[in-house]
Amino acid sequence: MWFSHKQEKVTQHNTTQTLASLLTNGIDVSINELIQYQTKTSLINLAAKKDLHGKMSGNxxxxxxxxxxxxxxxxxxxxxxxxxxxxxxxxxxxxxxxxxxxxxxxERPVLIATDLSDNMMFGSQLLFKSVQASHLAALVAWHAKERGDRVGGIVFNQQKHTELKPRSRQQGVLHYLYSLSNIHQNTSEALFNSTENTSNNQNLAQQSFDENCGRIRQLAKPGSLVYLITDGNHLSQESLRHLTNISRHCELVICLITDPLETELPKSNKKINVAVTDGTNKQQLLIGDKNLAQKYKQQAQALTQTKEALLTKAGARILHFSAGTALETQLKNGITSWTR
Known part of the structure; x- marks a missing residue:
């Protein structure tokens, strides 16, 4: 958003306060900010939505x-x-x-697959998508632990992954949270030191996403509740094949994380030329042009609808989250319907 100087000061102050309450700078992920979600488990409900076919003992x-x-x-x-x-x-x-x-x-293991690839390391307002994904993964993990479920899953980027077999009690949750923090730091460092061009990074991220969907498929036993937290930018026929197979025997929930800048351009009363880049290619955008803003928004909506159609066909339940608003605010205000 583009504001007057006074409005900009107010917005910056509110953002600073929100980041402080979340114990984060919006860019990095620490254990402390993930542990605090232990007290927010009432925000969600992991009750089973479909038939379970797991071992005959549990909750x-x-x-x-x-x-x-x-x-x-x-x-x-x-x-x-x-x-x-x-x-x-x-x-x-x-x-x-x-x-x-x-x-x-x-008995129902809860498996959480969190995508912390380069494409998730982006944010225009409050948090990086990767940080919001980590917060959401922590909330799901703590809630599962409170219900007595075993918690495990995968945390991955395009360079490495950590696979965690489902564990019960707090140990399983903490193991997952430490993996989130470590992989996130690894992504930041690799992105900062990368000499690869954007095209090579995209190909590597695509391959990694496909492979990790395959790993989730191998890890998910019948009756599991599987959460995949990602922006969905690297969906392919291969990854959809794995996800379809998972949904046949498990309950599959896809949490799509988006940034406000990915859905619409900032509003401005004046027309301003701004340079944008993906790290390699550069182009100009005219902020304040209503026709361009409308076209941009329509293209973003079409892309989202395409993702939803593919994931729905794969048998997944889809939830949307924004990186521009605190997770607790979205859930309390009903911006995202967890139980739909």
Whole structure:
């Protein structure tokens, strides 16, 4: 946004206050800023949205019925039913043999895959997309731990990845948070010292994204809840193939992180020529041109709709988050519907 000098001062002050409350500078990721989400787990709900097919022990009721711990109903006795489950009171009252039916309890690992590639190291207002992705991953991890789930997953960029098998209790969460911080620092350092041209970096990031979607597929056991946190800029037929396979046996949620500058140009009462670059190519943009702003916004919306269509076809549930607003604010104000 383009403001008057007074408005700009107010905006900068508000941004500084928000960053201070989040314990971040908006560019780097520290353990302290991720640990604070332990107190914000009420903001989300990880209740299962589809049938679970995991091991028969845990905190979630399966849709199937069997010999479990949670009573479900009484029905007529059928050949093959366990005689230990016969409900003698109902049988005596009706004169017909009835048996109790229970629901199985299902254990559900929560796998979080966080994309911290070069394309995530961008932010125009409050946070880098990579920082917002890390905050979201921390919130999901702490909430899963509170529910008694095992937490694991993958943290990756185009140079390296860390794979974490699901663990229970706080140890699993902290292990994941340290991986977020370490990989994020690795991405920053690699980006700063990189001598590769943009084209090579894009190809490397594309290959890495495909490979890590394959790793998620291998790690995700049937019945898992899988979160992929990314901007979706490197979706391909290969990665979509892996995601489709995951959604057949697991609940797959894709969290798309965007920056405000990726959705629309800054507003200005005056026409201003600004230079933009991707690190290699340069071009001029005329800020304040209504026709250009409208065209830019329409192209951004079309790109988002294309991503959504591909991911929906792959069987994923999609949630949108902005890097320009604090995560807690978005969830409290209903900007993002977590349970839809």
């Amino acid at each position: 979630y009721l399966a849709r199937s019925k069997g010999r479990g711990m949670e009573f479900d109903e009484v029905r007529h006795y059928q050949t093959g039913d366990d005689i230990r489950a016969i409900d003698w009171r109902v049988t005596a009252r009706t004169g017909i043999t009835h048996t109790k039916v229970f629901r199985e309890e299902v």
